[in-house]
Amino acid sequence: MGSLQSKLNIESQVHVFRAKKRITQQQLADAVGVTRATIVALEKGNYNPSLDLAFRIAMYFETDINELFSVKATDNE
Secondary structure, three states, rough: OOOOOOOOEEEHHHHHHHHHHHHOOHHHHHHHHOOOHHHHHHOOOOOOOOOHHHHHHHHHHOHHHHHHEEEEOOOOO
């Protein structure tokens, strides 16, 4: 296993779940209490969600948090 000091990147499947439910980024943002820009950044991989936000999104889609997000370690060296 790699160093625990390497940067963690969260890979999101939110766009897949959102497409299945046929909702817009704005509708999801409104439902979970964030801005559309946050959802855009999350879907593009430019933003790692807080644990609170990750759980709110999982609850919205009625799924397990592990179905929506996975962790990928990258080296900063």
